[in-house]
Amino acid sequence: MSYEKIQAHAWAYSYIPFARKYYHDEPEKKRRLLKRHSMFYNTEPQTGQLINGIVASLEEQIALGNNVSEEMPVNIKATLMGPLAGIGDSIIQGIVVPILLSIAMSLASGGSPLGPIFYIVTYGILGPMISYIAFHSGYRLGVNAIDIIVGENSKRITDAFNILGVMVVGALAANTIVLKTIAKVPLGGKTKPLESVLNGIFPGLLPLIIVLFGWWLVSSKQYSATKVILILTVIVTIGCLIGLF
Structure with missing residues (x-):
C-alpha cells in the first residue's frame, strides 16, 4: 500500500513470478509488464482477485504472442476496480464481517476468549478462500466476466448486497446493542x-x-x-x- 498508488505495488509484486516464467530472457518485456502494473489501483482485496484472474489470463495471452494488446489489461483494471469495490465491500464489510462479529460477540459476552479466536480463525479461512475462488473464476471467465460485473448487472448486484447488508447490520444492532433506563x-x-x-x-x-x-x-x-x-x-x-x- 502507498498513498500515491494504493495497491499498485502489491499488484506489480504479484506479477514477478509471472515475469520470471514468461519473460526470463526478455528484460524489456518484463520491464513493460511490471511498469504497466505499477499504475494506480484500488479495489476490495478479496473479491477484487476476480480482476487479477482476468488480467492474468490476458497477460498470458500476450506472453504467448496472441492478438491481445498490452493496453487491454490496464483498461480492464481501470474499468472493473470501481464496480468490484462496490460489490466486494457490500459482501465483505456489509455481510460477512457483521455476521462473524455478531457470532464472536455472543461467544465473548461472558468473557470467553472464544469470541476473538472464532473471528480470527473464521475470517482467516474465509478471506483467502474468497480470494482463491475469485481469482480462478476470473482466470476461467477472462474478458467474458466483464458482462457480469459492469453496467446494469453491477448495479443490481450491488443494490441487492447493500439491502442484505443493511438487514444484517440492523439485526446485529437490534440483538447486541443494550440500553435500558431505570427512570x-x-x-x-x-x-x-x-x-x-x-x-x-x-x-x-x-x-x-x-x-x-x-x-x-x-x-x-x-x-x-x-x-x-x-x-x-x-x-x-x-x-x-x-x-x-
Missing part, C-alpha cells in the same frame, strides 16, 4: 418504569436511538470511531450519575 414516569397517580412505556410504544427504542445517533456522528459529523465511542461513554456515564440509566 420512572408518573402515570395515573402512580409511577411506571419509563422502559416499559417506551417498549410499549416502540420495542428497543433506546438502542435504536443510540445506533442512529452514532451513525449520524460518523456520517454527518465525520467523527472517527474513537470519538464516537468516547461521546457515547460520556453520555452513558452522565446518564448513570443522574439516575437515568
Whole structure:
C-alpha cells in the first residue's frame, strides 16, 4: 500500500513470478509488464482477485504472442476496480464481517476468549478462500466476466448486497446493542418504569436511538470511531450519575 498508488505495488509484486516464467530472457518485456502494473489501483482485496484472474489470463495471452494488446489489461483494471469495490465491500464489510462479529460477540459476552479466536480463525479461512475462488473464476471467465460485473448487472448486484447488508447490520444492532433506563414516569397517580412505556410504544427504542445517533456522528459529523465511542461513554456515564440509566 502507498498513498500515491494504493495497491499498485502489491499488484506489480504479484506479477514477478509471472515475469520470471514468461519473460526470463526478455528484460524489456518484463520491464513493460511490471511498469504497466505499477499504475494506480484500488479495489476490495478479496473479491477484487476476480480482476487479477482476468488480467492474468490476458497477460498470458500476450506472453504467448496472441492478438491481445498490452493496453487491454490496464483498461480492464481501470474499468472493473470501481464496480468490484462496490460489490466486494457490500459482501465483505456489509455481510460477512457483521455476521462473524455478531457470532464472536455472543461467544465473548461472558468473557470467553472464544469470541476473538472464532473471528480470527473464521475470517482467516474465509478471506483467502474468497480470494482463491475469485481469482480462478476470473482466470476461467477472462474478458467474458466483464458482462457480469459492469453496467446494469453491477448495479443490481450491488443494490441487492447493500439491502442484505443493511438487514444484517440492523439485526446485529437490534440483538447486541443494550440500553435500558431505570427512570420512572408518573402515570395515573402512580409511577411506571419509563422502559416499559417506551417498549410499549416502540420495542428497543433506546438502542435504536443510540445506533442512529452514532451513525449520524460518523456520517454527518465525520467523527472517527474513537470519538464516537468516547461521546457515547460520556453520555452513558452522565446518564448513570443522574439516575437515568
